[in-house]
Amino acid sequence: MRRSEQTVPVAIGPAVPPPPLLEKAVLEGGARLAELDAARALVWSGGPGEFPNELPGSIEWVQLPAAGIEDWFTAGIFARHPGVRFTSAAGAFAASVAEHALMLLLAGVRYLPEQLRAASWRQRDFFPHVGSLRGKTVTIVGAGGIGRALIPMLVPLGAHVIAVNRTGNPVTGPGIPDSVETVPADQLGKLWSRTDHVVVAAPATAATRHLIGADELARLQPTSWVINVARGSLIDTDALVAALAAGQIGGAGLDVTDPEPLPDGHPLWVLPNAIVTPHDSNPPQLRLAAFADHVSANVARFVDGRELLALVDVERGY
Secondary structure, three states, X not given: OOOOHHHOEEEEEOOOOOOHHHHHHHHHOOOEEOOHHHOOEEEEOOOHHHOOOOOOOOOOEEEOOOOOOHHHHHOOHHHHOOOOEEEOOOOOOHHHHHHHHHHHHHHXXXXXHHHHHOOOOOHHHHHHHOOOOOOOEEEEEOOOHXXXXXXXXXXXHOOEEEEEEOOOOOOOOOOOOOOOEEEEHHHHHHOHHHOOEEEEOOOOOHHHOOOXXXXXXXXXXXXXXXXXXXXXXXXXXXXXXXXXXXXXXXXXXXXXXXXXXXXXXXXXXXXXXXXXXXXXXXXXXXXXXXXXXXXXXXXXHHHHOOOOOOEOOOOOOO
16 A cells, blocks of 8 residues: 655755656655655756765665666766665656667668768669568667567567567567567577667666677678667777778668767768767657656655666666
8 A cells, every 4th residue: 555645755856946747747656745855765857967975864765867877887876875776767768769769770771861862863773772671680689678669660560579688588568479589688699690680779888888899790781780779889889880881781870879979070970871860869858758757657666665667786787
């Protein structure tokens, strides 16, 4: 049974006054708004540089605003507050990011970058390069919230999906058919020769740095597109540029890069088989509402004493 909302005070920071959507989310989750020194939980909408060096002893849980939290590890936030549970926003923005990933993949497979550059009618020149997702195998590396949102978008297009996650436990959810394969991450090396296209959606950790490098790119198809909506560090940029320049793979669709922001004059800006978007798969006009929904769900869980969504595992790094 839900505890009295009077016993569950939740603070919001750092903005004063807090965004109304977040205030509403806390109230709809069954808690009440409170100042930080009187709260048991903190919903944080700022970055790690603004986070308090010390938290009141009453704080049990902190909700972070981002799905990718490597900067929070770098800033030492978790080490400074070892007795506090932290949750990320992993999964909160999955639908928007999955939609962006699908856009990048379809744009590549349908040869859209070259079509957009065209200044004359060259149908016969384009035609041999245009492909389809029907009958193709798309491997999603990091089949968490984004992957679960992307699979129901890919399957109706006729794609076969291989979902790669840490455990190899079957990926399930609304719209995910039994035909989807699930493979543990330690078996990823066996999948490249079976893969037509790759979507990278894994967390950025020391273990996932350069998860895709020269060897992996060499094992893909000359028509393969590599889509990255996770973090730029998961792909070896130099190896990717070399593969793109040599026509070793079909192309790359990148919403994230390494380095980021991508400097002016970088080869990825001019390679004809690269699509770069400026880390906007989760645009600001959609972000706050999605975060508020996540906050409301997690506040309700906290009030009820249930397991929190997207609990940060400090040992695993996400």
